[in-house]
Amino acid sequence: MPVENFKDRLWHTKPIRSKSEAMDKIFDIAIIGGGPAGYVAAERAGAKGLSVVVFDKRALGGVCLNEGCIPTKTLLFSAKVLETVHDASKYGVKAEQVSFDFGAIMQRKNKVVKKLVAGVGMKMKHAKAEVVIAPAVIRGRSEGLVVIEADNREFKSRNLLICTGSEAFVPPISGLDLNEVLTNREILQLKELPKELVVIGGGVIGTEFTDFFNAMGTKVTVIEMLPEILTGIDEQIAQTLRDELTKRGVTFHLLSKVTRLEGKTVFFEKDGVTQSVTGDEVLVSVGRKPNVQGIGLENIGVDFTPRGVKIDSNCRTNIPNVYACGDITGFSLLAHTASREGEVAVNHILGRKDVMRYNAVPGVVYTHPEIAGVGLTEKQAQEQGIAYKVSMLPMQYAGRFVAENEGKNGFCKVIAGAKYGEILGIHMIGGACSEMIYGACAMIETEMRLADVEEIIFPHPTVSEIIRETVFGF
Numbered sequence: 001m002p003v004e005n006f007k008d009r010l011w012h013t014k015p016i017r018s019k020s021e022a023m024d025k026i027f028d029i030a031i032i033g034g035g036p037a038g039y040v041a042a043e044r045a046g047a048k049g050l051s052v053v054v055f056d057k058r059a060l061g062g063v064c065l066n067e068g069c070i071p072t073k074t075l076l077f078s079a080k081v082l083e084t085v086h087d088a089s090k091y092g093v094k095a096e097q098v099s100f101d102f103g104a105i106m107q108r109k110n111k112v113v114k115k116l117v118a119g120v121g122m123k124m125k126h127a128k129a130e131v132v133i134a135p136a137v138i139r140g141r142s143e144g145l146v147v148i149e150a151d152n153r154e155f156k157s158r159n160l161l162i163c164t165g166s167e168a169f170v171p172p173i174s175g176l177d178l179n180e181v182l183t184n185r186e187i188l189q190l191k192e193l194p195k196e197l198v199v200i201g202g203g204v205i206g207t208e209f210t211d212f213f214n215a216m217g218t219k220v221t222v223i224e225m226l227p228e229i230l231t232g233i234d235e236q237i238a239q240t241l242r243d244e245l246t247k248r249g250v251t252f253h254l255l256s257k258v259t260r261l262e263g264k265t266v267f268f269e270k271d272g273v274t275q276s277v278t279g280d281e282v283l284v285s286v287g288r289k290p291n292v293q294g295i296g297l298e299n300i301g302v303d304f305t306p307r308g309v310k311i312d313s314n315c316r317t318n319i320p321n322v323y324a325c326g327d328i329t330g331f332s333l334l335a336h337t338a339s340r341e342g343e344v345a346v347n348h349i350l351g352r353k354d355v356m357r358y359n360a361v362p363g364v365v366y367t368h369p370e371i372a373g374v375g376l377t378e379k380q381a382q383e384q385g386i387a388y389k390v391s392m393l394p395m396q397y398a399g400r401f402v403a404e405n406e407g408k409n410g411f412c413k414v415i416a417g418a419k420y421g422e423i424l425g426i427h428m429i430g431g432a433c434s435e436m437i438y439g440a441c442a443m444i445e446t447e448m449r450l451a452d453v454e455e456i457i458f459p460h461p462t463v464s465e466i467i468r469e470t471v472f473g474f
Helices: 004-012 019-024 036-047 062-067 069-086 102-126 204-215 235-247 335-350 378-383 399-404 437-445 450-454 465-471
Strands: 026-032 052-056 130-133 136-142 145-150 153-162 166-168 196-200 219-223 251-253 256-262 265-270 273-278 281-284 288-290 322-324 363-365 371-375 388-394 411-417 423-429
Touching (some): 026 036, 026 145, 026 335, 036 062, 036 153, 036 335, 062 069, 062 102, 069 204, 153 335, 204 363, 235 251, 235 371, 322 335, 371 437, 378 388, 411 465, 423 437, 423 465, 450 465
Parallel strands (some): 026 052, 026 153, 196 281
Antiparallel strands (some): 256 265, 265 273, 363 371, 388 411, 411 423
């Protein structure tokens, strides 16, 4: 329905004042899940005059805000501050008897989360969205409307966005007891700093927790089944980070398969030999699975598997007026991907031409040093049979990096098409690369060539200049 048809309705919509009134109201969009996909979609829809109801079984913000992106980055910043203080003498600054308060670090994490959750709530209020904090179940369809039950009430909507996210995948390992081990949720609630931590899985989540606890003085052992940590990241960059963490005392066991657990002792096979390691705590971080169960997808015929809900380029499912966004699709389990998918779904409902593109989705690992990349890696280009060329420069080519990162290393890698020089991928480690990767995203999104980037003026001195200098390296 065109946006013009909703304008008059927006300014005359009254807030719901009773349960019976909620049952009578027909919403333009119902959103199950208040994470980055859900609350961004609600905000965009409300701004365009659509009436919206948002359901979440726990709290607004989803996993990202409550159990993932924000709390972990808050902890990692404390680790970064600690490392900076330890290195103060390199910059001519004296810092003696440096210490930290683990409890205070965790309390600050809670404060940051609470503040940002409240901020999302204010956004929903501004968007005039009705928020229901209760489990929601799709009950069926009635006269073309989707019927949802939550908080002992029935809600009807013309359109439905399913944004229920994901949860930690717990592998079927013998002896693995969730009362003994931790996932990303429980580890954020620790009251005491463990002396030894065993991390099962060397993906992004496991690596970020490894970096944090290592900085806090915990002895960390990582067990990874694959040949390298951080699958999907440029392999040269992943190895560089692993080498750095190894220098700091982290132990990595690659090509190692966990076979069983006995309490907090982890047994694994490596090179045909069974080994074991025991920790005060064990973190299981081997991926995530979409939340497709228990929300009533089968009641309206949405096509899904344990791996997620299938969608098209407009984020539509196989059922008319029913969309799925975020981790539930099982495709790109990133908060910023989810937010963009929510926007695409709302735009399609409004009749605006927009499609979801995944060729320029940035990936970031917030360790110290940071990792950021977008577009194709060399391995992916090879797998797709794309002819390419590569330029790579050390971060030290950027004057500001040298000024602010005494004794630190890093590099930038640019991958371009062999024939036309179109930017295929840009990958970096070191400095604040998470803050400048968006420029690389724009280059790929707008199909820029090397010659185009050469004509862009970058501010000096900034670390971001390394991108332009690397382009000139071809």
